Amino acid sequence: MPTFSFNTTPSIQFGNGVVSRLGELARVRMGGRVLVVTDPGLVATGIIAQVAGILRAASVDFNIFSEVEADPPEAVIMKAVGAARDAGAMGVIGVGGGSSLDVAKLVALLAVGKEKLKNIYGVGNAKGPRLPLILVPTTSGTGSEVTPISIVTTGAAEKMGVVSPVLIPDLALLDPELTYGLPPHVTAATGIDAMVHAIEAFASASANNNPVSRTLALQALTLMGRSVLAAVQDGKNVAARGEMLLGSMLAGQAFANSPVAAVHALAYPLGGHFHIPHGLSNALVLPHVLRFNCVTAPDAYAEMAPHAFPDLARFEGQERAAAFCEALADLSRDCDLPQTLQAMKIPQDWLPRLARDAMNQSRLLVNNPRPVAEADALAIYTAAY
Incomplete structure (x- = not known):
């Protein structure tokens, strides 16, 4: 057994309606004054008004920062940090998708004033302390509520990660009812994003690829494989929404410890330069990266395949791994997601630039089961075009 x-996350509460406990949990864990970090889209859904009512009923004083953007830039993070300090926040509650949760993590850390954002990029550079932190996901994709990772857009387009155990929240509150209003395309993209997390965690070349992460990844694939399309087709499907949210969390736990690889490395430049949502960026390159990996490392994909798609059990070995790649591509197509970079209006002459930028994601590429050179990245982007 490897070391x-x-x-x-030390405390996880899951179930329909558990968001109603947020007020009492915040009062006990944070005291009487908190900052809620979210985005304008979530405010428009009425969920933040619901959260505000729950906090108010529990006599928790709160301020709301609702200016989080997709692929949040440093300026937004520092503005949220300023809001926390101005409010005298004793704790931070993140409500929303991955961007809001990632910003909330960094606000809880940086509002204390012991560290600066520019000094904590990379692995293990953030030391803490931080404010108490509760995360409430409203999408089923990133698993940010159980990971030690925050992704930040730096400069014009490049994404960098802050990775440290200090970012793991104190409590994750998972209420499937908060996901019922997600539109089909967001449901699809975030669901495939969660599947990518499980797939890359299971196949990761990281020295910390471990039996706990692999077990969680397989369970996540079982849940997501049977629920994503069902939730896309019927957003009020209670069972599918619950399985997606739980599967997303399990995949988050898996990749938080057995890190992701080339799919994410090639997805980040798409989001950075063309503002393609992260889940969709992953979906666009996923089958092409897996086909590349299957040439030399098919075993992990063959093992995963029947967990996500039970009918693939009839195949064996390399054939099963190849069928897994095609089944994932079919799922994306069945969910009506765009299938090519060309469909996203990415100019073909940008592909070499994307390949060069992907090489900057060395933190991720080192975990890929097959080495990826710049020429390989270009070939993958070309296949995805």
Whole structure:
């Protein structure tokens, strides 16, 4: 048995309606004054008004920062940090998708004033302390509520990560009812994003790829494989929404400890330059990266295949791994997601630039089961075009 470490959110509450407990939990864990971090889209849904009512009923004083953007830039993070300091926040509550949760993590850390954002990029550079932190996901994709990672857009387009156990929240509150209003295309993209997390965690070349992460990844694929299309087709499907949210969390726990690889490395430049949502960026390159990996490392994909798609059990070995790649591509197509970079209006002459930028994601590429050179990245982008 290999030596490994495994860290996750110490308290997780899951179930329909559990958001109603947020007020009492915040009062006990944070005291009487908190900052809620979210985005304008979520405000428009009425969910933040619901959260505000729950906090108010529990006599928790709160301020709301609702200016989070997709692929949040440094300026937005620092503005949120300023809001926390101005409010005298004793804790931070993140409500929303991955961007809001990632910003909330960094606000809880940076509002204390012991560290600066420019100094904590990379792995293990953030030391803490931080404010108490509760995360409430409203999408089923990023798993940010159980990961030690925040992704920031730096400069014009490049994404960098802050990775440290200090970012793992104190409590994750998962209420499937908060996801019922997600439109089909967001449901699809975030669901495939979660599947990518499980797939890359299971196949990761990281020295910390471990039996706990692999077990969680397989369970996540079982849940997501049978629920994503069902939730896309019927957003009020209670069982599918619950399985997606739980599967997303399990995949988050898996990749938080056995890190992701080339799919994410090639997805980040798409989001950075062309503002393609992260889940969709992953979906666009996923089958092409897996086909590349299957040439030399098919075993992990063959093992995963029947967990996500039970009918693939009839195949074996390399054939099963190849069928897994095609089944994932079919799922994306069945969910009516765009299938090519060309469909996203990315100019073909940008592909070499994307390949060069992907090489900057060395933190991720080192985990890929097959080495990826710049020429390989270009070939993958070309296949996805």
